Amino acid sequence: MKIILTGGAGFIGSALARMIINETDHDVLNIDKLTYAGHLESLESIAESDRYQFEHVDICDAETINRIFDEFQPGAIMHLAAESHVDRSIDGSAEFIKTNINGTHILLEEAKKYWQGLENEQKENFRFLHVSTDEVYGELGEDGFFTEETPYDPRSPYSSSKASSDHLVRAWHHTYGLPTMITNCSNNYGPYQFPEKLIPVVLLKALQGKDIPVYGTGENVRDWLFVDDHAKALLKVVQDGVAGETYNIGGHNEKQNLEVVHTICDTLDELVPKEEKYRDLISFVTDRPGHDFRYAIDASKIERELGWVPDETFGTGIKATIEWYLQNMDWVEAVTDKNYNLERLGTKK
Numbered sequence: 001m002k003i004i005l006t007g008g009a010g011f012i013g014s015a016l017a018r019m020i021i022n023e024t025d026h027d028v029l030n031i032d033k034l035t036y037a038g039h040l041e042s043l044e045s046i047a048e049s050d051r052y053q054f055e056h057v058d059i060c061d062a063e064t065i066n067r068i069f070d071e072f073q074p075g076a077i078m079h080l081a082a083e084s085h086v087d088r089s090i091d092g093s094a095e096f097i098k099t100n101i102n103g104t105h106i107l108l109e110e111a112k113k114y115w116q117g118l119e120n121e122q123k124e125n126f127r128f129l130h131v132s133t134d135e136v137y138g139e140l141g142e143d144g145f146f147t148e149e150t151p152y153d154p155r156s157p158y159s160s161s162k163a164s165s166d167h168l169v170r171a172w173h174h175t176y177g178l179p180t181m182i183t184n185c186s187n188n189y190g191p192y193q194f195p196e197k198l199i200p201v202v203l204l205k206a207l208q209g210k211d212i213p214v215y216g217t218g219e220n221v222r223d224w225l226f227v228d229d230h231a232k233a234l235l236k237v238v239q240d241g242v243a244g245e246t247y248n249i250g251g252h253n254e255k256q257n258l259e260v261v262h263t264i265c266d267t268l269d270e271l272v273p274k275e276e277k278y279r280d281l282i283s284f285v286t287d288r289p290g291h292d293f294r295y296a297i298d299a300s301k302i303e304r305e306l307g308w309v310p311d312e313t314f315g316t317g318i319k320a321t322i323e324w325y326l327q328n329m330d331w332v333e334a335v336t337d338k339n340y341n342l343e344r345l346g347t348k349k
C-alpha cells in the first residue's frame, strides 16, 4: 500500500513511520510542518529507505496537499498531524483551531477530490484514517469506560478541536461516502515523546534534580498505551478496518498520576542512584484549569473485530521508555534546544 502519513515527525507519527518501513512492505510519504513538536531526528533510522519520503508541508496548504495526492496516488492517508498538548491549548487555542479543525477539513476536501477520481477496486479500498483521542468523550468518575458509543463531551480547547475534527470526518463519510475511519486512543508513552507530556517531564526534571510538578493532588487517572502498541493498532485499522467505523484503542493500564510518578522515581533510584531519593523532588502544584479526572478505554471492539491486543504492560513499557531516554539524551537536547526548557505550561488566563 502507498500511505500518506501526516504528522510523521511527531511522537506517534514517527513510531508509525518506523514501523511501516521496518515491519511492512508499504511505502510512506510523510507530510509534516515541523512545529516545535516535529523533529526529523526521530526518523534518522529510516530516512534513507527508498520506501520513505518526506515533504515539509503545512496541512492547511490546500494547493500543495492537492499536488501531493495527485503525484503520490496513495491507497490510504493516516492523519496524525495536530497540535496535541492540552496545556498549550489552554495558553493559546488559535493554532489548535487552525491545524486540528481547518487542517483536517482541507485534508478531507483534497482526499475527497482525489478519491472521486479513482475507479473500481482502488476507489473501494481507499481509506482516510483519522487518529483522535479519548478526551473527546470528556471525563469519567471513579467507574466506567469510554466505548465507541459514549457521547462526546470535550472540555479543553484541545479536546474540543479534536472532537470538531472527528465530526467533520464522520460528516464526509455520511455525506460524500468518503471511506473514513476514526480511532480514539488513550495516553501514549514511549521513546521519542516530546518532553512536555507527563512522563518525559517527570523523568527529565528528576534527572536534573529539579522539582517534579504534580498537578493538583496527583489522583487524576490516565490509561497508558505504549506507543508501538498504538502504531500496531493503527496499521490493523488501516489494513482491515471497515469504512465508517470508529475504534477505541487503549492499553488496559489505568494509573493515578502519582503512581506513574512514583514508578519513574523508583526506577531511577535503581538505574541512576543518588544520595537523595527521587521521590523527595515531588512537588504538588496548582491544578490544570478544567483538569479531566479520569480516562479509561474499553478496547473490546478492536480486539473482537480486528484481533488487536496490546503487547506491553505498563511495567515493561515504562522500564523500556526510561532506559531509552537515559540512552538518548542527545535526542532530548536536539529537540528541546532553544525550543522549550520544561517550564510549566497551561496556566495563562
Ligand code: NAD
Binding pocket: 006, 007, 008, 009, 010, 011, 012, 013, 031, 032, 033, 034, 035, 036, 037, 038, 039, 057, 058, 059, 060, 079, 080, 081, 082, 083, 084, 085, 099, 103, 131, 132, 133, 134, 162, 184, 185, 186, 187, 188, 189, 194
Ligand atoms: P505530537 O505533538 O508529538 O506531533 C504532532 C506532529 O504534527 C508534529 O510532527 C508536528 O510538526 C505536526 N504538525 C502540527 N501541525 C501541523 C500542520 N499544520 N501541518 C503539518 N504537520 C503539523 O503529537 P502526537 O503525540 O504524536 O499525536 C499524534 C496524533 O495522535 C494527534 O492527532 C493527537 O491528537 C493524537 N493523540 C495523541 C495521544 C498522545 O497521548 N500523545 C493520545 C491520543 C491521540
Ligand code: TDX
Binding pocket: 084, 085, 086, 087, 132, 133, 134, 135, 186, 187, 188, 196, 197, 198, 199, 201, 213, 214, 215, 220, 221, 222, 257, 288
Ligand atoms: O507536568 C505535568 N504534571 C502533571 O501532573 C504534566 C505535563 C501533566 N500532569 C498531569 C496532567 C494529566 O492528568 O498528568 C496527566 C497527563 O498529562 P499530559 O501528559 O499532558 O497528557 P493529557 O493531558 O492526559 O493528554 C494526553 O493524552 C491524550 C495527550 O497529550 C493528548 O494528546 C492525548 O489526546
